[in-house]
Amino acid sequence: MPASPPLSLLATARALAQGHTTSLTLIEQALARISAPEGEGARTFTQVHTQAARGQAAKIDAHRKAGHPLPLLAGIPMSVKDLFDEAGSTTTAGSAVLAGSPPAQHDAIAVHNAKQAGLISIGRTSMTEFAFSGVGINPHTGTPANPWQRDQRRIPGGSSSGAAISVTDGMAHIALGSDTGGSCRIPAALTGLVGYKPTASRISTVGTVPLSFTLDSLGSIGHTVACCWATDQALTGTPPLWTDCPIPEQTPAPRLGILQNYATDGLDNTVSQTYQNALRTLEKAGASLHDVTLPELAELPHINRLGGFPAPESLTWHQQLIATKAELYDPFVLKRILRGKEQTAVDYITLIQARQRLIAQATQRLGTYDAIVMPTVPCVAPKIADMSDDTLYTRTNLALLRNPTITNFLDSCAISLPCHPHGTAPVGLMAMQFNNKDAHLFRIATWLEHALAPSRG
Secondary structure, three states: OOOOOOOOHHHHHHHHHOOOOOHHHHHHHHHHHHHOOOOOHHHHEEEEOHHHHHHHHHHHHHHHHOOOOOOOOOOOEEEEEOOEOOEOOOOOOOOHHHOOOOOEOOOOHHHHHHHHOOOEEEEEEOOOHHHOOOOOOOOOOOOOOOOOOHHHOEOOOOOOHHHHHHHHOOOOOEEEEEOOOOOOHHHHHHHOOEEEEOOHHHOOOOOEOOOOOOOOOEEEEEOOHHHHHHHHHHHOOOOOOHHHOOOHHHOOOOEEEEEOOOOOOOOOHHHHHHHHHHHHHHHHOOOEEEEEOOHHHHHHHHHOOOOOOHHHHHHHHHHHHHHHHHHHOOHHHHHHHHHHHHOOHHHHHHHHHHHHHHHHHHHHHHOOOOEEEEEOOOOOOOEOHHHHOHHHHHHHHHHHHHHHHHHHHOOOEEEEEEOOOOOOOOOEEEEEEOOOOHHHHHHHHHHHHHHHHHHHO
């Protein structure tokens, strides 16, 4: 069983500020959980920054003891997905292909910003190879198991698989991840956490291994909406402040558009029942629920039939590596990258135009709601062992990506919130807003989290 989770990010920041704990204590607790032989640390982390984290924690504790001003998040351990550059570490993106590459000379801009906000990198987390799957399986590094029914070894979701487990198991207080088609929200939904995907342009991707230049977004996975809010502020280079944190009592009951088509097809019984119960809870709490449809979503499979943006854009980055190291790739990932050869320049431009058209249609039809709500994923986490069947793997991957991908394609922002009663199968409820309405979405998500809390137990 995973260790009891640590306090939320802001509760931890308060405990540090009040002298109830120290940064070094937090680091030692995280390291102990990572190294526990019965735990998932070896499958969750590709590298652990043991001595560097201890050294940074000691410095922060000394500054705090001396009364020096510190950033809000100073001294709190974070995990960093192995997609981000960190000075002195080799970025492998979960692949044997990059294993021999020289260490990065600089931190990715987002990592630099997070460290400037006081967060301490405890280590680098495992992921689906090159972030190209929502399942979370990695044949090179191993796959950490979902905390739910851990003895059954269920998938963590991906591609930010290790990121989620680092948080569920108390190996970090917050996880940095990427989200090109749901890679923060899928693992959050499957493991009972909060996962945030920002408007892509808000956070720099410089210093990260790309999957899709068009769709890549950098987000976070944490225990609460406030965890992701504070981290989002940090990643943008804006130091989070207590006074700016969204407070549910200050947000009027929202007007929610409940998406009725496409995103609700094929829900398993657990997700369907849990999601409907959550909607009833939100309505009782005062939310105004309005059934909405976006028929144009039915066109998405056809629009993306040639691999969408990730296939040609990833092939652009990988083509030289594939020419010399194709045998080192996960065959499932390599197959998806090579689909980029199926698109002509006309196909790619047509894809761009289709996206622009769908964004305009969605904004016109749904833009008046405080958030558009849908299930994050249509199923609970299947067993890792079952994913050895290629057909089932492919079907599961497509199912997990379907709803989260809507947000990336629409160049929007979204958050996945746990909506299941504690002790039951994790189910995520996703709230979406349109481009650059992240601040508004965080306020709405804080209200939703507060309204759902009593029903979660």
